[in-house]
Structure formats: structure tokens, C-alpha cells
Amino acid sequence: MTRPEFKSLITLAVKESFFLFDKIPYMQVDGVSMGSPLAPTLANIFLCHHEQQWLDNCPPEFKPLYFRRYVDDTFLVFNKLDHATLFLQYLNNQHPNIMFTMDGAVDGSLSFLDLNISLDHGTLxxxxxxxxxxxxxxxxxxSHVPLNFKVNAITTLLHRAYHLSSSYISLSAELDFLRKFFSINGYPVHLFETQCKKFLSYIYRPKPVSFDVLRRKVYFSVPYYGRESERLYSSLSSSLSDLYPQFYFKFVPTNPFTIGSLFPYKDRVPDELRSKIIYQFSCESCNASYIGSTCQGMSVRVGQHRGISHRTNRPLATVMHSVPRDHAEEHNHPINTKNFTIINSSSNYDDLHILESLHIQRDKPNLINVRLYAVPLFITN
Incomplete structure (x- = not known):
């Protein structure tokens, strides 16, 4: 891939961003598209490039002695307080879309990210x-989440407390706070004490390093329905490990019923633009039906079935095979866009075919489907 080709792909991925607001389509013309996985990386590259130039070109009269940045938070040390003010003015004149603010130390103490940093007699x-x-x-x-999620909530904060506390006094105070914090949130005291003892033993009494053959990790996303699900995950993991000892099987519980799913705040994408869908064709002249799936847009797939371009509404030069169109031509039944409806969707390619098979199995679309499944199903009644 050449540099121009790579640049063209990056531009297409982050700049050609369209979205709906109040049912009106817009194109973003400034910045990186929101929600893009590339956005944080590109923003960091942008800042890394420019901050190095800004530091190199900074007048030595107020140049910082120490400069560190994490995403959009910076920690700086200057000789004098007025140097910090001058440097802030200098930075805010470098780019029209970047504006910094400043917090200074109060009584020798300054908060930065999750830290409170204090200077006492030359010691931080x-x-x-x-x-x-x-x-x-x-x-x-x-909460309706697996127990290991709750245990991980404890160990994560214990890890943070240990590694961010510079003294045993600070660590002890933080452990007392966490003990009260988890108690308020309904955790049994013995659970916190057990995890705290386990964590500290791991830190101060590490076990000897054991060497074993590395196993490839395989992850499965599975629905979570409570403690029964956890027992099922454990049983499946044990059974699969016996059959395939070279793999390490990990089941990741998921719950689709999030707060966001119950209260959608974004404009709904029109059906003709939706992709990764299960659709149904219903003949308006008879009771014939067909179920299919596509990763393309609904309008594109319907156009292929009709043999008409979804852009120009003219006949396609190359017409792909279509069971609904064969039925319409054989029986002289009209085929229109209103004959197609979306009945399900999935963002996962494999799940899409499983869903299609389940719908075919359940609805039995009058034998128009050449295959009775998209993928083989093993279903017992």
C-alpha cells in the first residue's frame, strides 16, 4: 500500500462522517468523527507532534523544567509561578482549536489525575x-453481574491504592476508606478482608514463578442470566479444556439490556440505510415468503433482488441470482420495495447467520428458501 492510498483510507475512515440529527443528515466538517476507534490515536499523534514543536520553540525565559502529558492533562514544573502564566499564554496562541486551562499548587499540594501530589521539604x-x-x-x-466482576472491583482499587500511595500511612488510610466504601455498597466485610489479605500476600509474599506451556486464549461472548450462567461457564470451560488442552477458554458474560438500550437518544437510522440485518420478503399476490440476511444496506440488497440500481433506479448491468425475483418472474407477481421488511439484526457476522437460520426454522418461509438454514442448527424439541 502506498502512502497516498493509506492517507486516502485514513481520510475516508475519519473525515467522511455522516450522522442524523432531528431526521436531517449532516456531514462533520471539522475534527475527527466522534466514536471512531481511530480518534484517540490520531488525537494523541497530533498532540505529540505539536507539543514537541511547541516545547522546542518555547522561549527559554519561561520554558518548563519538567513536562509530562497524559491524553489532555499535563503536569509541569517551573522555576517561578509567573513562568507558568507566560507558558499558558504561549500555548493558547499556538492553535485556534486548542485552549488550555491551569491549576496551580495550593499549600504545596496539587491534584493530577487520580493523584494528590504534595511537596514537603523537597520531597514529593x-x-x-x-x-x-x-x-x-x-x-x-x-447488582445483576457475575461475582468475579464484584471481586475485580475490589482488587482493582486495592492495586491502585498500593501503587499510588507513596507511604504506608497513605496506604493504610486508603484501605480504611475502601473498607467503608465497599461496606456502604453492600459488600460483606469478610469478602473485602479476604481480597485485601490475598492482594497483600501476593505483593509481599510472591509465589515462585512456575513455567508452563502457554495456551492460546479463546474468548466467547455469552449472555448472563445469573448464578446458573456462572455454573454453566465453569462446566463448559472444564469440558472444553479436557477436549482441547492447548487452549484456554474464557467466557465473557454480557447483558444487552443496558440503560442506553432502554433510553435511546440517537436518531434511528432509516430502514433503507440499515445493514447487518435479517429481512423477510412477502409476496403481495400470494402467501410465498423468503428470509435472508445481508451485511449490505437494506436498499442495496432490495435493489439486487429487484435487479435495479438503488442509486439510479435503472436495471443493473450484472444481475445476481435472486430467489424472490425468480418467484416474481415465474408467477408474474410484482416485486416492490414494500415487500421487504427487517425482522432482526446483529452486529456480529456469525450471529447474523445463526439468527437467519433460527428465523427460517421458526417461520418456515413456504419453501422459497433454497436452503432451510444459513448455518446448520442442532435443535431438539
Whole structure:
């Protein structure tokens, strides 16, 4: 791939961004498309490139002694306070779309990310910092999530407490806070104490390193329905490991019923633009029906079935095989866009074919389908 080709692909991926707002289509003309996986990486590359130039060209009179950045938060050290003000003005004159703000140390203490950094007699000390808006709420022990998620919530904060506390006094204070924090959120005291003891033993009494053959990790996304699901995951993992010892099987529980799924806030994409769908063709002249799936847009797939371009509404030069069109031509039944409806969708390619097979199995579309399944199903009644 040449550099111009690569640049063209990047431009297409991050700049040609269209979206709907109040049923009106818009094209984003400034910045990187929101939600794009490339956006954080490109933003970081952009800042890395420019900040190096800005630092190199910074007047030495107020150039920082120390400069570190994490995403959009920077930590700087200057000789004098007025140097910080001059440097802030200098940075804010470098790019019209970038504007920095500044917080200075108060009584020798400054918060940065999750840290509270203090300077005392030339020595820096760190402890956990929480914003004034911290509510004290975390994942409830009574939440409908796997137990290991709740245990991981404890070990994650223990890990942070240990590695971000520069003294045993700070660590002890943070452990006391976490003990109260998890108790408020419904966790049994013995669960926190057990995980705390386990974590500290791992830190201060590490086990000897054992050497074993590395196994390839295989992940499965599966629905979560409670403790029965956890027992099923454990049983499946054990059975599969016996059959395939060279693999490490990991089941990742998911729950599609999120708050976002119950309260959609984005404009619904019109059916003709939706992709990765299961659709049904119903003949308006008889009771014949057909079920199919496509990763293309609905209008594109319907146009292929009709033998007409979805862009120009003219006959296609190369017409692909279509069971609905064969039926329409054989029986002289009209075929229109209104004969096609979306009945399901999935963002996963494999799940799409499984869904198609399940719909064919359930609805039995009058034998228009050449195959009775998209993928083989093993279903017992």
C-alpha cells in the first residue's frame, strides 16, 4: 500500500462522517468523527507532534523544567509561578482549536489525575485523590453481574491504592476508606478482608514463578442470566479444556439490556440505510415468503433482488441470482420495495447467520428458501 492510498483510507475512515440529527443528515466538517476507534490515536499523534514543536520553540525565559502529558492533562514544573502564566499564554496562541486551562499548587499540594501530589521539604509524596463530586457510589454487591466482576472491583482499587500511595500511612488510610466504601455498597466485610489479605500476600509474599506451556486464549461472548450462567461457564470451560488442552477458554458474560438500550437518544437510522440485518420478503399476490440476511444496506440488497440500481433506479448491468425475483418472474407477481421488511439484526457476522437460520426454522418461509438454514442448527424439541 502506498502512502497516498493509506492517507486516502485514513481520510475516508475519519473525515467522511455522516450522522442524523432531528431526521436531517449532516456531514462533520471539522475534527475527527466522534466514536471512531481511530480518534484517540490520531488525537494523541497530533498532540505529540505539536507539543514537541511547541516545547522546542518555547522561549527559554519561561520554558518548563519538567513536562509530562497524559491524553489532555499535563503536569509541569517551573522555576517561578509567573513562568507558568507566560507558558499558558504561549500555548493558547499556538492553535485556534486548542485552549488550555491551569491549576496551580495550593499549600504545596496539587491534584493530577487520580493523584494528590504534595511537596514537603523537597520531597514529593503521593496519595489517592477524589474530586469533590465523588458520590461514594460504586457497583452494588446486589447488582445483576457475575461475582468475579464484584471481586475485580475490589482488587482493582486495592492495586491502585498500593501503587499510588507513596507511604504506608497513605496506604493504610486508603484501605480504611475502601473498607467503608465497599461496606456502604453492600459488600460483606469478610469478602473485602479476604481480597485485601490475598492482594497483600501476593505483593509481599510472591509465589515462585512456575513455567508452563502457554495456551492460546479463546474468548466467547455469552449472555448472563445469573448464578446458573456462572455454573454453566465453569462446566463448559472444564469440558472444553479436557477436549482441547492447548487452549484456554474464557467466557465473557454480557447483558444487552443496558440503560442506553432502554433510553435511546440517537436518531434511528432509516430502514433503507440499515445493514447487518435479517429481512423477510412477502409476496403481495400470494402467501410465498423468503428470509435472508445481508451485511449490505437494506436498499442495496432490495435493489439486487429487484435487479435495479438503488442509486439510479435503472436495471443493473450484472444481475445476481435472486430467489424472490425468480418467484416474481415465474408467477408474474410484482416485486416492490414494500415487500421487504427487517425482522432482526446483529452486529456480529456469525450471529447474523445463526439468527437467519433460527428465523427460517421458526417461520418456515413456504419453501422459497433454497436452503432451510444459513448455518446448520442442532435443535431438539
Amino acid at each position: 509524596s503521593t496519595e489517592i485523590f477524589r474530586k469533590p463530586t465523588f458520590s461514594g457510589l460504586g457497583i452494588s454487591f446486589f
